[in-house]
Amino acid sequence: MKRAHLILVFLALVVIISGCINSINEKIEEKMEFREFISLDGSFSYSMPKEPKIKTENLSTVVGELPVTEYSLAHGEFAYMIYYNDYPKDVLDLVENKSEVLDVYQSVAETIKGKILSSKDISYGSYPGKEAVIEFPGGTVIFTGRTYLIDNKLYQLAVTTPIAKKDSDNIKKFFDSFKLTGR
Numbered sequence: 001m002k003r004a005h006l007i008l009v010f011l012a013l014v015v016i017i018s019g020c021i022n023s024i025n026e027k028i029e030e031k032m033e034f035r036e037f038i039s040l041d042g043s044f045s046y047s048m049p050k051e052p053k054i055k056t057e058n059l060s061t062v063v064g065e066l067p068v069t070e071y072s073l074a075h076g077e078f079a080y081m082i083y084y085n086d087y088p089k090d091v092l093d094l095v096e097n098k099s100e101v102l103d104v105y106q107s108v109a110e111t112i113k114g115k116i117l118s119s120k121d122i123s124y125g126s127y128p129g130k131e132a133v134i135e136f137p138g139g140t141v142i143f144t145g146r147t148y149l150i151d152n153k154l155y156q157l158a159v160t161t162p163i164a165k166k167d168s169d170n171i172k173k174f175f176d177s178f179k180l181t182g183r
Contacts, residue, residue: 035048035049043181069085078171085154114134
């Protein structure tokens with residue numbers, strides 16, 4: 001009987017400690033400090049909790065091979081990403097509907113076999129943009145992305161996180177930190 005009582009007390013302590021740890025983790029996440037960084041080419045600034053990995057690769061597109069630069073950071077339950085590439089100006093001049101360039105989210109959803117939960121037009125100042133929220137298969141992870149076409153440069157910002165964190169201030173902090181530097 002004493003042993004059963006000790007086991008119940010132990011289990012109760014585990015539940016209490018687990019709840020405290022989750023509460024502490026949530027408070028730490030809410031207070032996560034973001035640091036400002038400037039892009040390699042100096043054209044924009046952004047904030048992330050730590051310095052991201054940066055790589056440039058050639059991507060095959062309908063207009064040919066284009067170098068795409070990626071900034072990525074997996075931190076806790078969040079993954080932050082920024083991609084940008086320059087389109088040849090003469091090619092963009094031929095595109096009548098610039099929103100076609102921005103609408104990358106159908107292919108993202110198809111690639112991850114996810115479902116688009118929302119998609120809307122946005123802007124960065126006078127420049128057109130698109131925002132989308134995509135649910136990964138299984139419904140436990142969410143992808144939130146914003147894309148902007150600024151002159152001939154396409155910027156794509158994205159965050160993936162557990163669906164329970166979809167309204168986290170960290171997502172807003174990341175998106176709101178994106179600024180053109182004018183260089």
